[in-house]
Amino acid sequence: MAFVGRAVQRVALAAWPSLSPLCRTSSRSYSSEPTNEKNVPYEMTLKQESGAASGPTKPLPRSADVVVIGGGSLGCQTIYHLAKMGMTNVVLLERDRLTAGTTWHTAGLLWQLRPSDVEVELLAHTRNVISKDLEEETGLHTGWIQNGGLFIASNKQRLDEYKRLMSLGKVYGIESYVLSPAETKDLYPLMNVDDLYGTLYVPKDGTMDPAGTCTTLTRAASAKGATVIENCPVTGIQVRTDDLGVRKVKAVETAHGTIETQCVVNCAGVWATKLGDMAGVKVPLIAMHHAYVVTERIEGIQNMPNVRDHDASVYLRLQGDALSVGGYEQNPIFWEEVNDKFAFSLFDLDWDVFMQHIEGAINRVPVLEQTGIKSTVCGPESFTADHKPLMGEAPEVRGFFLGCGFNSAGTQKKNYVELLASKSIYLLLCLL
Numbered sequence: 171m172a173f174v175g176r177a178v179q180r181v182a183l184a185a186w187p188s189l190s191p192l193c194r195t196s197s198r199s200y201s202s203e204p205t206n207e208k209n210v211p212y213e214m215t216l217k218q219e220s221g222a223a224s225g226p227t228k229p230l231p232r233s234a235d236v237v238v239i240g241g242g243s244l245g246c247q248t249i250y251h252l253a254k255m256g257m258t259n260v261v262l263l264e265r266d267r268l269t270a271g272t273t274w275h276t277a278g279l280l281w282q283l284r285p286s287d288v289e290v291e292l293l294a295h296t297r298n299v300i301s302k303d304l305e306e307e308t309g310l311h312t313g314w315i316q317n318g319g320l321f322i323a324s325n326k327q328r329l330d331e332y333k334r335l336m337s338l339g340k341v342y343g344i345e346s347y348v349l350s351p352a353e354t355k356d357l358y359p360l361m362n363v364d365d366l367y368g369t370l371y372v373p374k375d376g377t378m379d380p381a382g383t384c385t386t387l388t389r390a391a392s393a394k395g396a397t398v399i400e401n402c403p404v405t406g407i408q409v410r411t412d413d414l415g416v417r418k419v420k421a422v423e424t425a426h427g428t429i430e431t432q433c434v435v436n437c438a439g440v441w442a443t444k445l446g447d448m449a450g451v452k453v454p455l456i457a458m459h460h461a462y463v464v465t466e467r468i469e470g471i472q473n474m475p476n477v478r479d480h481d482a483s484v485y486l487r488l489q490g491d492a493l494s495v496g497g498y499e500q501n502p503i504f505w506e507e508v509n510d511k512f513a514f515s516l517f518d519l520d521w522d523v524f525m526q527h528i529e530g531a532i533n534r535v536p537v538l539e540q541t542g543i544k545s546t547v548c549g550p551e552s553f554t555a556d557h558k559p560l561m562g563e564a565p566e567v568r569g570f571f572l573g574c575g576f577n578s579a580g581t582q583k584k585n586y587v588e589l590l591a592s593k594s595i596y597l598l599l600c601l602l
């Protein structure tokens with residue numbers, strides 16, 4: 171069994187060639203090829219329900235008002251919100267099964283307080299949808315866990331920022347508290363608070379379950395008349411040029427037939443650039459490896475809030491009686507050749523890249539040094555140059571909308587797309 175503390179040693183040993191060659195060899199067990207034998211910390215993924223994938227799960231309609239491409243977090247949220255807005259002739263096409271791309275292995279953290287009032291409002295909306303609205307509409311629990319969120323301030327500037335976030339939260343009715351190091355220790359006894367200035371505690375933050383959320387979203391959308399079709403890869407986008415020289419979406423081609431439509435929403439995650447190419451639209455995102463590790467059981471961790479330490483670039487997500495440890499990679503690995511066959515798949519973890527998260531995590535929760543690592547989860551995620559999502563109609567082709575490039579926040583900021591893009595789709599359709 172790998173230990174969190176030993177992982178740091180292994181990478182350090184690899185960095186000094188005069189030390190044991192055995193250690194150096196064992197530290198580099200990664201590959202850029204996908205693997206698919208690893209487990210994510212969910213009891214169920216939609217893959218397990220799928221069985222043999224042979225042809226589309228429903229017949230394709232001849233035409234639709236909107237075709238949403240991709241059945242991940244963004245696609246499912248988009249079709250749900252379109253249906254809720256009264257658009258029923260809408261279709262979602264997923265190449266494999268729902269969540270098969272990035273969504274199935276997301277950490278699913280949802281923090282409501284962000285340094286932008288638009289984001290705060292949208293995150294609060296997302297939280298309401300997955301913690302309340304969907305359950306009321308479908309009678310199904312999405313798997314939402316409200317264990318709270320704790321932001322770490324290890325310098326005065328960060329604490330000042332959190333105080334401002336608390337004020338912003340008050341405007342939007344989001345309960346939050348700035349805690350002293352001693353109060354933080356009371357709340358989270360396993361935490362090292364010696365180097366803390368304070369923390370920001372948001373009791374109604376939590377964690378979403380990707381399979382549960384996407385199933386419930388598509389059930390709710392289907393109940394309102396939307397159509398969700400799995401095992402149906404999109405192979406082409408037909409575009410026409412009108413008399414004024416304006417390029418417009420005409421139809422979506424699949425391996426199983428063509429759907430006439432004037433409106434497409436590209437929610438294909440890291441594959442969105444390929445869908446863009448089909449329509450002659452540039453989608454400026456890049457696919458990178460993004461990862462977390464899941465620890466063995468930690469006594470006393472149960473019911474603790476999720477933790478985000480921005481300065482150490484690390485998060486600790488409660489995983490039952492264990493933790494998932496992850497963060498933003500400073501020296502990420504790009505996924506240069508995005509592979510169409512990659513469904514419910516993962517990469518091997520590169521410990522050199524991941525090491526920085528482990529050091530920060532051990533500093534914050536020292537018991538981690540003696541805790542085993544149960545599994546690693548390293549998957550593809552799309553990032554953009556300005557760390558903002560790509561949303562709305564593409565300038566090159568009328569009726570071709572983007573809902574992608576979510577910079578590792580695609581499960582929590584999804585209503586960005588639904589609220590903004592779906593409203594503009596709706597308005598556009600009214601104008602056509």
Ligand SMILES: Cc1cc2nc3c(=O)[nH]c(=O)nc-3n(C[C@H](O)[C@H](O)[C@H](O)COP(=O)(O)OP(=O)(O)OC[C@H]3O[C@@H](n4cnc5c(N)ncnc54)[C@H](O)[C@@H]3O)c2cc1C
Nearest residue numbers: 240242243244265271272273276279404439579580581582
């Ligand atoms: C390790 C890790 C941890 C993360 N943790 C968090 C977190 O804590 N909080 C958070 O908010 N976000 C997190 N994220 C990010 C989040 O998971 C993603 O932003 C989100 O899942 C992306 O959803 P999506 O719908 O855009 O893409 P995807 O889930 O990839 O969905 C795209 C879908 O399009 C389908 N598709 C592709 N091509 C075609 C085609 N030609 N025809 C039809 N379908 C097609 C794919 O099969 C796929 O199912 C994390 C990501 C990773 C990798």
